[in-house]
Amino acid sequence: MKKEFVIFGNPVEHSKSPQMHNAGFKALEFDGIYRKHLLEDGESIKEVFLNNGYDGANITVPHKEVAYRNADEVIGLANEIKAVNTYINDNGKIIAYNTDAPGFLYAIESFGEIKSVLILGAGGTAKAVSLALQQSDVDVTVLNRSEGKLKFFKDHKIKSYTWDNFQPSKYDLVVNTTSAGLKDDSYPCDKELLEEILKEANGAFDCIYGKITPFLALANELGLPAKDGEDMLLYQGVLAFEYFTGSNADEDIIEAMRQGLKE
Numbered sequence: 001m002k003k004e005f006v007i008f009g010n011p012v013e014h015s016k017s018p019q020m021h022n023a024g025f026k027a028l029e030f031d032g033i034y035r036k037h038l039l040e041d042g043e044s045i046k047e048v049f050l051n052n053g054y055d056g057a058n059i060t061v062p063h064k065e066v067a068y069r070n071a072d073e074v075i076g077l078a079n080e081i082k083a084v085n086t087y088i089n090d091n092g093k094i095i096a097y098n099t100d101a102p103g104f105l106y107a108i109e110s111f112g113e114i115k116s117v118l119i120l121g122a123g124g125t126a127k128a129v130s131l132a133l134q135q136s137d138v139d140v141t142v143l144n145r146s147e148g149k150l151k152f153f154k155d156h157k158i159k160s161y162t163w164d165n166f167q168p169s170k171y172d173l174v175v176n177t178t179s180a181g182l183k184d185d186s187y188p189c190d191k192e193l194l195e196e197i198l199k200e201a202n203g204a205f206d207c208i209y210g211k212i213t214p215f216l217a218l219a220n221e222l223g224l225p226a227k228d229g230e231d232m233l234l235y236q237g238v239l240a241f242e243y244f245t246g247s248n249a250d251e252d253i254i255e256a257m258r259q260g261l262k263e
Ligand SMILES: NC(=O)c1ccc[n+]([C@@H]2O[C@H](COP(=O)([O-])OP(=O)(O)OC[C@H]3O[C@@H](n4cnc5c(N)ncnc54)[C@H](OP(=O)(O)O)[C@@H]3O)[C@@H](O)[C@H]2O)c1
Pocket: 061, 100, 121, 122, 123, 124, 125, 126, 144, 145, 146, 148, 149, 177, 178, 179, 180, 181, 182, 186, 187, 188, 189, 207, 208, 209, 229, 230, 232, 233, 234, 236
């Protein structure tokens, strides 16, 4: 019987996950279909998932935290992040994972060895990325424009600052997890400060994908190795795909999924 998967989000129209996963299913000859499911009331996620008989799901903005609270069993680092992006239906029991965090680690492998990272932003993505790095023994610093979201990082013994009390240092990698540059032309922090930080850094990574943000443009201008968030999106998808299909995604499957993303 054909297995059914969805991505829950609000909005969800823009999501590229269906084209990525369907391309992977085709390459694997797996009998599955992956669609978008607009979910307005996040609190209903468990009921909607089970009543529709979905075999698995991904969860995107703004439902990752409510999805975490509604899972029957949460695996791994997601217990610390307190947000999940993947559901598996195990005979009516919801098993949940966060594949954003390990997906990010795969995406930055191309930079070589990383010992210190400055994360710009303190939202959901910053939480996942910082804990994944911390678990890999990387020295992590978080810089955000406001104080409000820093408690999570302080609780996890991660150095965290606002623009007012930050003294830049030298970092192997600077990661933009803010939404600055997504729909506007803003920098994730003051341009002069960013320039000072990037001049001393060895690489720059933007979680935003599909466009050259002002952050990436500045990194390019300074001749820094830099990449956007496409690989992060791809690898969180590949890891979810492996849970969905119960099989390892080899190079051919990963390439098919990458091409699916570009469709
Ligand atoms: N490639 C991928 O697979 C992937 C996966 C997940 C997310 N993303 C991208 O990551 C970004 C963040 O997502 P999220 O879910 O973490 O968002 P979020 O929870 O809303 O957090 C956004 C963070 O950005 C900061 N911020 C927003 N606008 C800013 C600006 N103009 N200048 C400076 N700081 C600003 C906010 O600061 P305050 O605390 O001061 O409000 C907050 O810390 C989005 O662009 C999303 O598309 C990519």
